[in-house]
Amino acid sequence: MSLEIARVPLEAADDFYRAHEREALRSFYDFAVVWHEQRHTSLAREGSTTVGAATIRIAASLAEIERIVVDPASRRRGAGRALLADAEEIANYYNCHKMTALVPHRGAAQAFFEACGYHPEAVLPQHTFKLDMALVRKFLL
Ligand SMILES: CC(C)(COP(=O)(O)OP(=O)(O)OC[C@H]1O[C@@H](n2cnc3c(N)ncnc32)[C@H](O)[C@@H]1OP(=O)(O)O)[C@@H](O)C(=O)NCCC(=O)NCCS
Numbered sequence: 001m002s003l004e005i006a007r008v009p010l011e012a013a014d015d016f017y018r019a020h021e022r023e024a025l026r027s028f029y030d031f032a033v034v035w036h037e038q039r040h041t042s043l044a045r046e047g048s049t050t051v052g053a054a055t056i057r058i059a060a061s062l063a064e065i066e067r068i069v070v071d072p073a074s075r076r077r078g079a080g081r082a083l084l085a086d087a088e089e090i091a092n093y094y095n096c097h098k099m100t101a102l103v104p105h106r107g108a109a110q111a112f113f114e115a116c117g118y119h120p121e122a123v124l125p126q127h128t129f130k131l132d133m134a135l136v137r138k139f140l141l
Helices: 010-029 079-093 108-115
Strands: 037-046 049-059 062-070 098-104 119-124 133-139
Touching: 037 079, 049 079, 062 079, 079 098, 079 108, 098 108, 108 119, 108 133
Parallel strands: 062 098
Antiparallel strands: 037 049, 049 062, 098 133, 119 133
């Protein structure tokens, strides 16, 4: 029979992925894997006002900062650092050995993460929007 490739809505592959997930992960990592993925969000509040938020994604002993945003009017007052510290505490609780973030190379976000103890681990040339992006990381355990 000849092979055909069909473009389909995302969920059309759900059953196929589910059926093959365990074997595919074992094949990919070369050991038995139980995949468990979770997201956590923390807010920074001043009274009833939210001044910042951070969301991390945890999977495979790794925590990634998906988003961290502080209201421009409240920046440089420690909210970002406090949100990051809380995210690290959550990641630690779930036994993540490392937290990472992908940020524009040598931009303000990289300066923020470095001030919070993160180090550049790799630079991905011409990546997001064709910008060089730095993967910054902090070991937690
Ligand atoms: C990055 C961001 C979350 C930082 O939040 P923040 O509350 O201003 O950060 P903090 O006040 O806790 O800053 C901690 C330290 O980081 C460094 N820092 C923070 N913002 C910086 C900037 N724009 N330029 C250089 N260094 C910076 C400073 O050393 C700062 O300490 P200091 O103010 O005593 O000098 C905020 O600027 C933001 O929301 N930016 C837009 C979204 C973004 O880039 N998110 C990150 C990628 S997911």
